[in-house]
Amino acid sequence: MKNRSLTFKFTLMFAAFTIITLVISSLLSYANQTNLYKQQREESIRYVASYLEDVLTSDGEDFAWWQEYFLKNYKDLNIPHDFGPKEIQQARHKYEKLFSQNYPGIIPGIDIAFSELPKEIKTAYTIYKHEYYLYKFEQACKRFNLAYVEYIIPDVNTGRIMYALDAMRDEKIINGEKYIELGISVPHSPEEHKTEWEAWNSGIQPSGYDSFDNEYGKTYAYYMPLYIGTKKLGLIGVEVFISAVNKEILRATIRQMLMISGVLTLFMVFLLFLIRLRYIRKLIRLQHAIDEYSKSKKTEIAEQLLSDVTNKDEISTIMAKFAEMIFKLETYMKFLVKTRQDLQDTQKKVQEMSEDAVKDSLTGIRNKNGYDREVKHVEWEMSDGLQEIGLALIDLNSLKKINDTYGYDKGNEALISLCQIVCDTFDHSPVFRIDGDEFAAILKGHDFKHVDELVSKFKRQVKKAQGNQDLEDWKKISATIAYALFDPQIDTTFENIFKRAVEEMSKSKKTIKAPAKD
Incomplete structure (x- = not known):
């Protein structure tokens, strides 16, 4: 009776623990998945907005001209409603043909x-560019x-926005042909579109989002x-669905919880019944053996387990296997130690190979590959x-x-002499050899704040080397x-920073060359 009572109580506790664990884990899983998805979608929104910004700004002043002409003439523009890459190319060829016919040899x-x-x-240029920009937005x-994605032009005076793209x-x-309705203007109140107007009035990217719940869903x-x-x-707008995904996550989590809890409950009942009926005593002996082995690590315990194996049922097999495991544990541990050492050696070799891939063989500093990796990290x-x-x-001048x-x-x-001067000067910044005679230092922290002092220091070091009579002529370097x-x-x-540095x-x-010409 005591064994049955203990088994019954254990069954109740195990079942309650299983159910509570399933419910809590499911709720946590739902919350975690929801937050993770929102974060991923927010990052996706920011990425798409940046991508669309690059699409529009890549044309520079050409885009500003396009917008100015569009705002003045959108009522007279007839852009086909249905177009794709082929039609965009046709529009482009039409514009280029008109331009070349009127202005041969002239660069717009x-x-x-x-x-x-x-x-x-x-007009031909505006139609071509409108189709191109709109196609990029749709893709x-x-x-x-x-x-939804859009490019809008707000009007603070009227409180309205115009959909340019x-x-x-x-x-x-028009005459039986379908065209795109251009220049649609609608009122957007600051209360309902707070982030939109904040972005326009401040001129910077706001940290928040506008939330909408309309015929398209919650976005x-x-x-x-x-x-x-x-x-x-103007403003680039990007909208993403949220509510539908959250509901699907909830439904999937509930289905998963019910299915797993049902299977576990049935399996638990059957397993506990079988254990109580046939295996409880041997399990107790096995438990005692495991407890003893965990404390003493004696191989005599394996011999005792083998003496208790009297038939070929499942528990007897487990006892025999556990005894065998004890006998092999010493061998396995030695094998694991050796494997761990081999793994560490392999990891060390892999690390060395990775370092070689970004290391300049001449100077020992990082090369162009290392610079590119660092730039990606800096952009993040x-x-x-x-x-x-x-x-x-x-x-390095005159290499x-x-x-x-x-x-x-x-x-x-x-080159090595110049590299040493660069590294000594910018000792708080990573230094790279990005070309045969060119080095780069990514300025952060101390070096960023004291860049003028460091540049002066660098020039003094170069001048000192030029005037050092103890140095060979090729080590009296000249550098810019x-x-x-x-x-x-x-x-x-x-x-952008790199391009401005190249210009400087x-x-x-x-x-440097000017005096020589004089």
Whole structure:
């Protein structure tokens, strides 16, 4: 009776624990999946908005011209309602043909301004670009399973917004032909579209989202101001479904909980009944043996278990296997120790190979591959709000002359000497050799704040080397340094910083060459 009573109580406790665990784990799983999905979708929204921003800003001033002409003439523009890549190419060819016929050998935007073009060419260009931009918006909407994407132009005075690019094409009929309804303007109150107006009025990306519950479902909308240069032109809007996914997560979690709990309950009842009926005594002996072995680690316990194996039932098999396990444990432990050591050796080799892939064999610093990896990491940090970031470029002057005069081995020595000066100067920043005679230092923290001092220090070190009579001629190096720091008003990616640093390097090179020409 005591054994049956104990088994019964254990069954109740196990069943209650199983049910509670299932319910709690299911609720936690639902909450975790919901939050994770929201985070993923929010990141997806930000990524899509940035992508669409790149699509529009890649044309630079051309996009500003397109918008200006669109706003003045959208009522007269007839853009086909149904078009795809083929029709976009046809629109482009039409524009290019008109331009080349009227302006042979002329480059648009360079030799002639958009405002100087005749209306026919402006209209052809605007239609082509509208189809191209709209197609990009629609493809992004489909690819990322979004509810809606748009490019809108708010009017603070009227409280209305105009849909310049609308991923949901509204149609109008002219002479039996379907065209896109352009320039749709609707009122958007600040109360219902708080984040939208915040993005427009502040000119920066807001941290929040507008929430809508309409015929398309419950969505969150994110807005990004679009700038061409320093001019704010409009807002990129991206909306994503949320409610339908949450409901599906809930239904799936409940179904999973019910199915697992049912299976576990049936299996538990059957298993406990079988154990109580046939195996409880041997299980107790096995439990005692396991407890004893966990304390003493004696092999005599295995011999005792083997003496209790009197038939071929399941518990007897387990006891025999456990005894066998004890006998083999010593061997297994030694094998595991050896395997662990082998794994550590392999990991060490893999790490060394990985380091070699980003290491410059001549100077020992990281190479262009290492620079590219670091840039990706920096861009992630910039997307999280990092602003104290910059780039210094250092170029060894006259490397070809050194190679031609003294040999390539002396040129290598000159590169190593310059690398040492760069590393000593920017000792708080990662330094890379990104080209044959070019080095780069990604400026952070101390080096970012003291960049002017460090540049002066670098120039002093180079000048000191040039005047050192104890050095060989090829080690009396001449180098040019230039840098650029992150400017939130003009920089959107690290590539922007790099381009400005290259421009500064070009200016410095010209300054060096100017006296020679005089």
